Each structure stands twice: as C-alpha cells, then as structure tokens.
Amino acid sequence: MNMKIRFIIKKLSNPRVRRRLKIGLSVYGGVVIIGLMFKLVYDIGYFNAESLKNDKNTELAITHPVLTMGSAQRIVSGALKEDPTNPKTVVDQIINNDQKLSAIIIKNNKIKRIAWIIDMRLFFTGDLFNDGGYNLTEGIEHQHNINRGDH
Numbered sequence: 400m401n402m403k404i405r406f407i408i409k410k411l412s413n414p415r416v417r418r419r420l421k422i423g424l425s426v427y428g429g430v431v432i433i434g435l436m437f438k439l440v441y442d443i444g445y446f447n448a449e450s451l452k453n454d455k456n457t458e459l460a461i462t463h464p465v466l467t468m469g470s471a472q473r474i475v476s477g478a479l480k481e482d483p484t485n486p487k488t489v490v491d492q493i494i495n496n497d498q499k500l501s502a503i504i505i506k507n508n509k510i511k512r513i514a515w516i517i518d519m520r521l522f523f524t525g526d527l528f529n530d531g532g533y534n535l536t537e538g539i540e541h542q543h544n545i546n547r548g549d550h
Contacts, residue, residue, distance in 0.1 A: 466493055466501045466519060475505060475514065478522035494539060502539055511545045 410416055471490045476483040487507055494502040494513075501516045505524070513536045514524045527535045539545075 465498075466496050466503075466516060468493065470519070471501070471503050471516060474516055474520060474522050475503075492543075494543070502535075504543065504545070513539050513543075513545065 411420070468490055471493060472486065473483060475481075475488055475490055476486045479486075479488055481487055489506050490503055491506045491511060492504040494504060499518060501519075503514050503516060504511055505514045506512075512524055514522060515527055515536075516522050525536070529535055
C-alpha cells in the first residue's frame with residue numbers, strides 16, 4: 400500500500416504529468432460548466448414555453464368557454480325560471496360539450512330527458528334534426544338508454 404502511494408506521488412511530481420493532469424481537469428471542468436449552462440438555458444426555455452402555453456390556454460378559455468356542470472345548471476335554471484340554489488330540474492350529465500351546440504341530460508322527478516344548449520346561453524328540450532333528417536334527440540336517448548315517455 401505504501402509503495403503505491405509513493406509511486407503515485409513520484410509520478411505526480413513529474414512536470415509533464417502535472418501539465419497533462421491540469422489540462423485534463425480543465426477540460427473536464429469546462430465540459431461540466433458547459434453542461435450546466437445548457438441545462439440552465441433549456442430550463443429557462445421550457446419554463447417560457449410552458450408559460451406561453453398556459454397563457455394561450457387561459458386566453459382560449461376566455462374566448463371559447465367550456466360548458467361545465469355548474470354553468471349548464473345555471474343556464475337550465477335560468478331558462479326554466481327555477482331557484483338556482485334549489486332547482487327542480489337538475490343537469491345529470493353533459494353528453495356533447497361543444498361551444499355552439501351541447502347536448503345534456505336533465506332529470507326532473509326521476510324522469511330523464513335530452514336537452515340542448517346553444518351558444519352557451521339558449522336552452523331547449525325537444526327533437527333536433529340534422530341535415531339528413533336524422534333525429535339527434537332520439538339517437539342520444541337510444542344511446543344512453545333513456546325511455547322516451549311523455550315529456
């Protein structure tokens with residue numbers, strides 16, 4: 400063990416080895432510093448990109464509102480002139496969440512029906528037909544196993 404330490408000290412005392420060791424350590428230190436700089440630049444860029452994406456999502460939410468259960472309930476209660484704190488007609492499920500035309504399931508006295516919200520403000524129940532004459536209300540009722548009794 401002692402021999403190995405003496406051998407290492409003897410090798411390190413050589414000026415040529417010292418110079419190579421200094422060059423090697425300098426190169427290694429430079430690589431570490433460059434790596435840290437790249438990591439820092441990447442983190443800053445990633446943070447800015449996420450911030451920009453969040454800003455765009457916030458702007459999109461303001462310009463293109465999304466129908467939630469609460470907002471759908473407020474629209475339904477307002478259209479039916481019910482007490483919003485204790486409504487008789489409750490929004491059970493949002494089926495198709497689109498800004499222009501959203502299909503919802505409402506429940507009143509344990510009877511479920513399909514209702515429609517247009518442009519996030521107009522509410523109506525009844526049959527809605529597409530361009531080909533297909534009854535969209537019946538299709539959604541069939542899809543969600545809702546009996547089409549007396550509305």
